[in-house]
Amino acid sequence: MFYCEQAVEKALKALLMHRTGTPAPRIHSLPELGRLVRIDPKMLPFLTDLAPHYMVSRYPDAAGVVTKDLYDGRISLRFLRGSKEVLSWCRRRLR
Numbered sequence: 001m002f003y004c005e006q007a008v009e010k011a012l013k014a015l016l017m018h019r020t021g022t023p024a025p026r027i028h029s030l031p032e033l034g035r036l037v038r039i040d041p042k043m044l045p046f047l048t049d050l051a052p053h054y055m056v057s058r059y060p061d062a063a064g065v066v067t068k069d070l071y072d073g074r075i076s077l078r079f080l081r082g083s084k085e086v087l088s089w090c091r092r093r094l095r
Contacts, residue, residue: 004083016033039086043086050082
């Protein structure tokens, strides 16, 4: 989950830097980055869902439970597929 969130954040920032020619803003909000790059509106709910998993998967004490107990294969796969979709969307716009 942590790597999905990080990959999506870096891809959105790379696209933003590519488009503007300036350093990416120092924000970490996936929905805000998505709005800045004018991501497909259908992907914004996914970005909103993925965003809090950075803290929970990076800092297990933030959730109050062991990380492995929070995520089953179905949940992880949903976020992995969604992340791949966002990365593909960014990749197509970087060409």
